[in-house]
Amino acid sequence: DTAVSQTPKYLVTQMGNDKSIKCEQNLGHDTMYWYKQDSKKFLKIMFSYNNKELIINETVPNRFSPKSPDKAHLNLHINSxxxxxxxxxxxASSYQGGRQPQHFGDGTRLSIL
Amino acid sequence: GQQVMQIPQYQHVQEGEDFTTYCNSSTTLSNIQWYKQRPGGHPVFLIQLVKSGEVKKQKRLTFQFGEAKKNSSLHITATQTTDVGTYFCAAFNNDMRFGAGTRLTVKP
Structure with a gap:
């Protein structure tokens, strides 16, 4: 069973569109994260949720909106x-708000045409 | 947020040579974690260090946490082609921050 699964794996779309990426974890973790990794491999944290509550909200454009319907899911919606x-x-997900190891999904490769 | 500096950014070695990557922080850290990301893959947790001066080993990998809990290193002895990838440190103070990563390539 996949521990942290995200869909879709690939997303190719045009500029100006709105898209969503879904994430689910079956590890029973209480904290979930979204990271952005650019072509230089920098891993930049975007958001973190603990028990459905937002605890980290880095400086990202407000076109990015996370939603956590329950502690096993954290979706990312991107406008325009x-x-x-x-x-x-x-x-990614972990126990205890980041003090414990994080388990990552396979990633969603987003390409904007 | 806290800054975690990781060096070098790139390292190219001949198979069999040793490799070390370093992480430094200006603030005292609660813990530090190390991750490996293979090309095309996702970061995978390797180890966590919590105690001052802690040293842990995993086969050819040696992880150290500084006495002041402000720096850490990952050393690989006798690299193999399977060691190729990007190694990240991740430091926890009030929240978790990843270093920029060290991309290791190994020439057979």
Missing amino acids: LELGDSAVYFC
Whole structure:
């Protein structure tokens, strides 16, 4: 069974569109994250939720909106996609708000045409 | 948020040579974690260090946490082609921050 699963794996779309990426974890973790990894491999945290509550909200454009319907799910919606949004987006989860190891999903490769 | 500096950014070695990557922080850290990301893959947790001066080993990998809990290192002895990837440190103070990563390539 996949521990942290994100869909879709690949997303190719045009500038200006709106898209969503879904993430689910079956590890029973209480904390979930979204990271953006650019072509230089920098892993930048975007958001973190603990028990459905937002605890980290880094300086990202407000076109990015996370939603956590329950502690096993953290989805990412992106409005008005721009060229600079092209990257790999990783979902991750852990216990105890980051003090414990994080488990990552396989990533969603977003390409903006 | 806290800054975690990781060096070098890239390292290219001949198979059999040793490799070390370093992480440094200006603030005292609660813990530090190390992850490996294979090309095309996702970061995978390797180890967590919590105690001052802690040293842990996993086969050819040696992890150290500094006495002041402000720096850490990952050393690989006699690299193999399977060691190729990007190694990240991740430091926890009030929240978890990843270093920029060290991309290791190994020439057979």
